[in-house]
């Protein structure tokens with residue numbers, strides 16, 4: 001009997017180990033603003049292989065939804081900002097949207113939609129108020145349509161908001177003094193009350209990287225989770241990182257409008273690896289190591305200690321077509337490169353292991369041909385104009401100050417730009433000419449720091465549905481059975 005009990009205990013322990021804590025609860029943003037997006041099936045496979053069971057989308061792309069169906073991965077589907085006006089104006093259109101994008105997938109073996117994101121950071125100050133009057137009506141129409149469709153009890157509409165919708169006054173810059181931004185405080189109060197009425201969460205995107213990027217005086221260590229920064233003392237509560245401080249500023253703002261216990265989902269959080277002096281692999285690794293350790297431990301924040309926080313990392317892969325209006329780093333948020341290869345060691349389970357993520361499988365590349373400056377080109381007077389042209393249609397952000405390919409000579413710059421364009425154009429013959437300034441080459445011009453990439457080709461073949469986690473658990477179980485047999 002004791003033996004059996006011991007064996008059972010061991011089994012439970014193994015089961016707990018196999019389902020790594022944290023990983024189970026962790027969400028991932030899947031953005032697709034890329035010239036060569038990974039095939040949806042490869043993306044879903046990479047999510048499964050890495051034990052990720054929640055995903056946040058930026059639309060309801062049919063191929064993505066199809067790839068997700070039957071997987072049990074929980075989905076935050078999304079409505080882009082440019083659709084908000086229609087949905088705000090017309091409840092019928094909201095009903096129709098729910099029918100075509102939610103009900104359609106809502107069956108056994110379909111897509112496990114849990115949330116509908118209404119807009120994406122619609123109150124960003126840089127939008128000049130464009131979405132101020134339409135976001136709340138759109139939210140109401142969508143949630144009401146979900147309720148009318150009979151799914152409102154399990155599918156909640158929410159609005160992923162930028163953390164600039166709340167702040168603490170300059171005169172009292174501590175989290176507990178957090179309030180919604182004065183220009184939208186009435187609107188935010190209405191939204192919070194509506195979310196509360198429908199048991200929907202508040203969704204916020206929190207970016208310690210941006211705190212650092214936007215202010216040269218920001219203390220570097222305060223962006224991370226490993227101490228070192230002078231703590232911010234909030235009535236005796238010591239804040240040692242900006243993530244906690246920011247989250248708790250929101251908690252205070254919610255409390256001030258009577259909903260201090262509203263569930264908060266962190267819709268985006270992450271660290272980019274190129275395009276700025278602070279956007280680098282070593283910092284990303286440090287940031288995620290600290291964040292994931294705390295998430296796995298359900299550490300919570302000072303205002304909400306010892307609890308699970310629902311978090312979606314931003315993001316899964318690099319997106320070479322993202323707008324660089326906020327900064328060159330925008331195209332480098334991926335924990336995986338554009339081709340689904342991991343960039344640095346990362347333990348999603350938050351156990352601090354020095355492991356690499358499982359890469360995307362079955363990715364096919366274009367031939368190993370690059371485009372570079374023609375060494376025999378004589379007249380370089382049109383070089384600048386040709387580089388500009390290439391960089392208008394391809395991603396040259398790694399060339400900028402503080403980036404991986406910064407500091408090359410003119411020839412290096414030109415080659416980088418020409419190659420980026422040539423790859424975006426799928427290595428078409430006439431995409432490597434540039435008025436005679438460029439030539440294809442089979443010699444890789446990459447340096448230790450700077451990758452001249454080869455783009456991915458066509459659709460990838462994906463085989464095998466068994467996840468690495470399941471395989472590992474299987475091996476352990478087998479070992480356990482052998483152990484018991486010897487007992």
Ligand SMILES: *[C@@H]1O[C@H](CO)[C@@H](O)[C@H](O)[C@H]1NC(C)=O
Pocket residue numbers: 126127128130
């Ligand atoms: C917001 O206003 C600024 C300054 O007037 C302008 O440069 C920018 O393009 C505007 N942005 C949008 C999204 O309308």
Ligand SMILES: *[C@@H]1O[C@H](CO)[C@@H](O)[C@H](O)[C@H]1NC(C)=O
Pocket residue numbers: 129130131132133
């Ligand atoms: C939003 O509504 C207010 C009040 O009706 C109005 O003054 C403002 O111009 C509107 N903003 C936009 C962008 O439509």
Ligand SMILES: *[C@@H]1O[C@H](CO)[C@@H](O)[C@H](O)[C@H]1NC(C)=O
Pocket residue numbers: 399400401408409410413
């Ligand atoms: C290379 O390109 C970068 C980014 O456009 C620029 O800052 C740098 O001055 C260029 N270097 C040379 C030598 O042209």
Ligand SMILES: *[C@@H]1O[C@H](CO)[C@@H](O)[C@H](O)[C@H]1NC(C)=O
Pocket residue numbers: 404448449450451
């Ligand atoms: C360049 O790409 C290769 C894979 O092709 C990768 O192993 C390497 O880490 C990359 N280097 C940089 C600096 O990104």
